[in-house]
Structures are given as structure tokens and as C-alpha cells.
Amino acid sequence: MNTTIGPGAAGLELSHIRVCARCGQRYDWRKSPSSALKMTYCGSLCERADLGFTLEALLKYEPAAEEEPLAAKA
Secondary structure, X not given: OOOEEOOOOOXXXXXXXXXOOOOOOEEEHHHOOXXXXXXXXXXXXXXXXXXXXXHHHHXXXXXXXXXXXXXXXX
16 A cells, blocks of 8 residues: 655655665655665765765776786886
């Protein structure tokens, strides 16, 4: 059963409300700016503060190309 609260025709469904694992703030997980962990963190700042990185940054990460060893250059 979906219970709605608040103004508007549809209101706010309580089944969409989560509590942030980092700050304890209640939020609608569908509107969370956290890229991959919408159902865990209220936003990307809490995601980064708790994990030390955001999953979006991790997915875009490209390691630097390794340089040739010094012996190979000589």
C-alpha cells in the first residue's frame, strides 16, 4: 500500500522515502543526485564523504599510462 502525504494531487509516497546512510537525512531516493547509490545516500556529497569517492568518478577514472623503465630507454 502506497501512502501519500503532502500537497498536490499525487502527494509524496512514503515508499520512496529513504534515510541517508551518512547524515541521517530523509530524502526521496528518486530525486537523489547520487549517481549509482540513490537508495543509500541523499546526495553525491554524502556518497563521497562516506566512501572517499563517488561511483560516477570511479567509473570515469582512467589510470595514467605507465612509463617505460629506465633500462629500456638506454
